[in-house]
Amino acid sequence: VSQRRVTIRDVAEKAGCSIATVSRVLNQSGPASTDAAERVLAAADALGFSFNELGRSLQSQRSRTLGVIVPSLSNPVFAAAIEGVQAEATAAGYQILLACSNYDEPSEIQAIRTLIGKQIDGAVLTVVDPDDSPALALLKAQGVPYCLMFNQPETPQPSVGVDNVAASRMAADMLLQAGHRNTAFLAIRFDGSERARLRHQGFSARLLEAGCPEPALLEVGDNPQDLDARLGALFAAHEGITALYASNDMLALAAIRAVRALGLRVPEDVSVIGFDGIAIAEMVDPSLATIATPCPEMGRGATSQVITAINEDRTPAATMTALPFSFRTGGSLGLAGAEKPADERAPVRRRTHPTTPVTKHGS
Amino acid sequence: VSQRRVTIRDVAEKAGCSIATVSRVLNQSGPASTDAAERVLAAADALGFSFNELGRSLQSQRSRTLGVIVPSLSNPVFAAAIEGVQAEATAAGYQILLACSNYDEPSEIQAIRTLIGKQIDGAVLTVVDPDDSPALALLKAQGVPYCLMFNQPETPQPSVGVDNVAASRMAADMLLQAGHRNTAFLAIRFDGSERARLRHQGFSARLLEAGCPEPALLEVGDNPQDLDARLGALFAAHEGITALYASNDMLALAAIRAVRALGLRVPEDVSVIGFDGIAIAEMVDPSLATIATPCPEMGRGATSQVITAINEDRTPAATMTALPFSFRTGGSLGLAGAEKPADERAPVRRRTHPTTPVTKHGS
DNA sequence: ATGAAAGCGCTAACAC
DNA sequence: GTGTTAGCGCTTTCAT
Numbered sequence: 001v002s003q004r005r006v007t008i009r010d011v012a013e014k015a016g017c018s019i020a021t022v023s024r025v026l027n028q029s030g031p032a033s034t035d036a037a038e039r040v041l042a043a044a045d046a047l048g049f050s051f052n053e054l055g056r057s058l059q060s061q062r063s064r065t066l067g068v069i070v071p072s073l074s075n076p077v078f079a080a081a082i083e084g085v086q087a088e089a090t091a092a093g094y095q096i097l098l099a100c101s102n103y104d105e106p107s108e109i110q111a112i113r114t115l116i117g118k119q120i121d122g123a124v125l126t127v128v129d130p131d132d133s134p135a136l137a138l139l140k141a142q143g144v145p146y147c148l149m150f151n152q153p154e155t156p157q158p159s160v161g162v163d164n165v166a167a168s169r170m171a172a173d174m175l176l177q178a179g180h181r182n183t184a185f186l187a188i189r190f191d192g193s194e195r196a197r198l199r200h201q202g203f204s205a206r207l208l209e210a211g212c213p214e215p216a217l218l219e220v221g222d223n224p225q226d227l228d229a230r231l232g233a234l235f236a237a238h239e240g241i242t243a244l245y246a247s248n249d250m251l252a253l254a255a256i257r258a259v260r261a262l263g264l265r266v267p268e269d270v271s272v273i274g275f276d277g278i279a280i281a282e283m284v285d286p287s288l289a290t291i292a293t294p295c296p297e298m299g300r301g302a303t304s305q306v307i308t309a310i311n312e313d314r315t316p317a318a319t320m321t322a323l324p325f326s327f328r329t330g331g332s333l334g335l336a337g338a339e340k341p342a343d344e345r346a347p348v349r350r351r352t353h354p355t356t357p358v359t360k361h362g363s
Numbered sequence: 364v365s366q367r368r369v370t371i372r373d374v375a376e377k378a379g380c381s382i383a384t385v386s387r388v389l390n391q392s393g394p395a396s397t398d399a400a401e402r403v404l405a406a407a408d409a410l411g412f413s414f415n416e417l418g419r420s421l422q423s424q425r426s427r428t429l430g431v432i433v434p435s436l437s438n439p440v441f442a443a444a445i446e447g448v449q450a451e452a453t454a455a456g457y458q459i460l461l462a463c464s465n466y467d468e469p470s471e472i473q474a475i476r477t478l479i480g481k482q483i484d485g486a487v488l489t490v491v492d493p494d495d496s497p498a499l500a501l502l503k504a505q506g507v508p509y510c511l512m513f514n515q516p517e518t519p520q521p522s523v524g525v526d527n528v529a530a531s532r533m534a535a536d537m538l539l540q541a542g543h544r545n546t547a548f549l550a551i552r553f554d555g556s557e558r559a560r561l562r563h564q565g566f567s568a569r570l571l572e573a574g575c576p577e578p579a580l581l582e583v584g585d586n587p588q589d590l591d592a593r594l595g596a597l598f599a600a601h602e603g604i605t606a607l608y609a610s611n612d613m614l615a616l617a618a619i620r621a622v623r624a625l626g627l628r629v630p631e632d633v634s635v636i637g638f639d640g641i642a643i644a645e646m647v648d649p650s651l652a653t654i655a656t657p658c659p660e661m662g663r664g665a666t667s668q669v670i671t672a673i674n675e676d677r678t679p680a681a682t683m684t685a686l687p688f689s690f691r692t693g694g695s696l697g698l699a700g701a702e703k704p705a706d707e708r709a710p711v712r713r714r715t716h717p718t719t720p721v722t723k724h725g726s
Numbered sequence: 727a728t729g730a731a732a733g734c735g736c737t738a739a740c741a742c
Numbered sequence: 743g744t745g746t747t748a749g750c751g752c753t754t755t756c757a758t
């Protein structure tokens with residue numbers, strides 16, 4: 001079945017010259033007579049030659065390949081970010097080697113090992129714990145430039161994301177404006193996502209400042225089966241909850257479903273706000289109020305930092321680039337104790353975060 | 364910044380032996396004295412050595428890398444399939460090199476060229492036109508084993524998907540059972556997706572058999588902005604449409620939104636059925652009635668065929684593996700002319716396709 | 727059991 | 743302008 005692939009040597013033979021000349025012509029990396037060039041081009045074309053990038057990479061010590069690790073592909077935020085990475089990488093002539101960690105550190109380490117073995121020139125990734133990550137340690141030890149996406153490390157690290165604390169304070173503000181005081185926070189396991197933790201932090205802080213009770217906390221797994229029951233228990237344990245903030249849109253959507261399964265209405269009985277701003281959130285009914293974040297831009301930004309670093313033979317700056325976010329209101333947000341959603345009465349104003357990227361570390 | 368990576372030579376030196384011995388020990392590919400083995404292991408460990416897979420691949424002529432090309436990542440079906448590919452590939456010790464074609468043939472060709480250049484051992488992909496694909500031609504010419512996902516080629520090709528015609532006949536059946544006779548079919552451009560074309564074909568055929576008028580057809584782009592207007596025009600041009608079948612769930616969701624924007628209710632005025640069975644479809648309100656397909660299994664199945672072929676040094680069989688599908692009812696499907704959704708009156712029974720994979724070619 | 731050496735496909739000095 | 747040659751990191755005969 002597998003015919004031997006045509007190599008530079010075959011082209012040289014057919015063109016009647018040495019492999020050096022072929023290389024020079026095809027790479028335009030040195031002098032060649034018009035005559036020789038023509039023969040080489042013709043031969044390469046006739047043979048359907050294309051370079052074996054393995055040999056090339058081995059020699060040049062650069063693979064033109066970027067490693068990408070995301071926790072999961074089922075959450076559209078990561079898919080959206082990867083599209084950004086793809087676009088940027090392709091434009092710069094890089095390919096991407098993709099791996100999923102499933103929010104699991106051992107898988108993450110294994111993945112990064114393999115990627116390093118394949119001699120990636122750089123990495124763009126979202127890690128489980130950016131402040132104590134064996135994967136990142138490996139990358140540093142090998143001198144592979146990397147940039148995080150989504151992650152918001154405390155320690156200075158190259159990263160592109162949003163200020164989760166500020167964004168969540170904004171979410172709290174919107175709820176406060178709509179008259180909510182008794183809230184709940186629904187999060188994926190904190191130990192697998194520092195974002196969820198920071199979102200909780202910002203949200204709680206703002207509510208406490210406003211003299212509200214601490215939001216009731218519910219931590220769940222990646223793909224919660226028993227959300228109905230657990231949410232029911234939470235509502236039973238905490239009387240008078242009128243609003244729920246979820247640490248991401250997928251969870252928010254699941255929450256809406258669960259809330260309804262409990263016989264409650266959204267937003268009349270419970271308002272729901274999500275985080276991320278995935279496309280689907282705008283297509284459902286009621287539309288999901290959420291913190292809209294620029295996912296493809298995170299991918300693009302992180303990728304461009306890495307590529308620039310590679311080109312300049314250095315490491316990306318160990319700072320977090322905070323991208324702008326905005327609050328996108330939706331039918332899932334209503335006034336506390338009202339029978340109508342807020343935006344059918346006094347529409348909650350759409351607020352946008354300053355568009356200038358702020359550079360800051362940690363939270 | 365970039366310290367020289369440690370090579371097998373460094374390990375050999377530290378262990379006081381030749382690189383051949385290091386290779387044999389680390390790969391367990393030949394004899395070695397317990398003593399030498401220990402020294403090698405210790406040295407490798409101390410140095411933090413790991414193989415440079417480039418050198419290894421170049422020598423062994425296998426990269427342990429699979430190329431993956433999907434039309435887009437924004438549609439969760441492809442993300443889900445990739446998760447399946449990932450799982451299967453990782454389990455077999457393969458990495459995946461990912462590219463997106465954006466439903467565009469030139470990009471597809473470019474992507475496959477690069478992948479081939481990187482010496483992928485096999486490819487798993489969804490192409491624009493499986494029956495006349497330059498990308499597949501390239502793969503064949505190079506003797507790279509591949510298997511399609513989702514695609515349902517007319518010509519015999521290795522592929523894992525569902526029988527789109529049969530599935531769409533089933534969708535038509537469900538609509539007929541609910542009393543619908545005047546329908547519309549909403550599709551992404553036929554020229555970018557033979558699936559959409561086949562789905563239309565099966566749907567129309569069944570309706571015509573039942574003596575219904577041909578469904579009104581609306582073809583739109585990947586991410587239609589003007590869906591509201593175009594759907595409005597369609598409804599205006601064709602009186603009495605009570606149901607809409609969309610060629611995929613994302614489109615179906617967008618359609619529901621558009622229908623509502625037109626002041627119509629789902630399902631009271633218009634029922635909607637989608638295709639794919641993405642997770643979100645179950646989370647929205649009303650839940651989306653759809654043809655549920657096993658996306659991760661398509662990725663897994665296609666990948667396992669390719670890997671098996673690689674291991675046996677042959678090409679995957681040029682046949683389509685049709686995976687089972689089922690109709691998943693939902694709130695978006697109602698009885699024609701009724702004020703209540705069908706499943707709140709006489710629930711539409713959930714039908715499942717025979718679970719035995721059928722092998723068949725073409726449509 | 728171990729090492730020397732050839733060579734995978736390529737690039738880049740360095741001659742000529 | 744062109745060819746020869748020495749590797750890039752590795753595996754694998756083939757001697758020893």
